Amino acid sequence: MDKKLVVGNWKMNLLREEARELSGALVNLLGEGYDACQVVLAPPYTALEVVRNCISASNVDLGAQNVFGEVRGAFTGEVSASMLVDAGCRWVIIGHSERRHILGETNEQIREKVSLSISCGLKIILCVGETEAQREEAIRKSEDVLTRRRFLFSPIRTQMESALRSLDEKQVSDIAIAYEPVWAIGTGKTATSLEIAEIHQYIRELLTEMFPGSGNNVRILYGGSVKTCNIEDIVSVEEVDGVLVGGASLSVDSFFKIIKSVGG
Ligand code: 13P
Numbered sequence: 001m002d003k004k005l006v007v008g009n010w011k012m013n014l015l016r017e018e019a020r021e022l023s024g025a026l027v028n029l030l031g032e033g034y035d036a037c038q039v040v041l042a043p044p045y046t047a048l049e050v051v052r053n054c055i056s057a058s059n060v061d062l063g064a065q066n067v068f069g070e071v072r073g074a075f076t077g078e079v080s081a082s083m084l085v086d087a088g089c090r091w092v093i094i095g096h097s098e099r100r101h102i103l104g105e106t107n108e109q110i111r112e113k114v115s116l117s118i119s120c121g122l123k124i125i126l127c128v129g130e131t132e133a134q135r136e137e138a139i140r141k142s143e144d145v146l147t148r149r150r151f152l153f154s155p156i157r158t159q160m161e162s163a164l165r166s167l168d169e170k171q172v173s174d175i176a177i178a179y180e181p182v183w184a185i186g187t188g189k190t191a192t193s194l195e196i197a198e199i200h201q202y203i204r205e206l207l208t209e210m211f212p213g214s215g216n217n218v219r220i221l222y223g224g225s226v227k228t229c230n231i232e233d234i235v236s237v238e239e240v241d242g243v244l245v246g247g248a249s250l251s252v253d254s255f256f257k258i259i260k261s262v263g264g
Pocket of ligand 1: 009096186187188225226244245246247248
């Protein structure tokens with residue numbers, strides 16, 4: 001498996017000057033040759049170019065937060081996978097819960113985004129995770145452990161099977177799965193080590209069932225209120241191959257500490 005992966009998802013934050021300062025300061029702190037883990041910055045589209053310039057001499061990669069599922073054409077306001085490559089992106093986040101739940105993105109749209117992005121050579125961070133209501137329903141319906149797990153895992157199975165079904169063994173090695181329980185995003189609530197381990201093990205089982213040849217090499221990240229105060233616990237979970245960080249990636253001090261905790 002590749003090195004652990006730390007992704008900073010800036011969401012709809014930072015003007016270009018702020019983006020320049022943050023990415024420049026991060027590269028200074030890490031040092032240009034830092035490669036103990038793979039670091040990816042995903043700024044808003046408007047800041048892709050300034051961040052690309054700041055990180056160009058380092059091992060930090062550029063990522064986008066979204067992409068459209070068509071090659072080109074009359075889709076006002078959208079950005080294609082080849083445009084992201086042209087802007088210097090190596091990565092794209094697809095299926096983030098804010099896009100699924102606030103912007104109504106469907107599993108079918110996510111599948112199209114995945115397959116077009118792969119065909120353009122982008123690496124993908126595919127987000128999956130259950131809502132609070134889905135987790136509570138699983139607990140309520142659970143007569144036994146197996147039933148509880150079946151209900152808990154079901155939304156994740158649906159999201160993954162739908163997004164990955166058209167990929168082959170080679171293509172799936174360009175994907176990282178980010179398990180982000182929706183109830184933990186931006187709330188300060190984090191899944192416990194046991195909860196993370198349980199879902200990551202399930203995601204691994206599903207990956208190896210779908211891709212017997214390469215499912216074991218796909219990195220599985222955790223996301224949802226990752227902070228300096230909980231990163232040590234999260235990264236000590238054996239099944240965690242990296243983290244997807246929102247709020248704490250907007251401060252150079254906290255993001256640097258998180259990277260160092262993951263990579264050393
Ligand atoms: P927070 O780290 O702010 O909870 O956001 C997580 C997230 O959505 C990263 O993609």
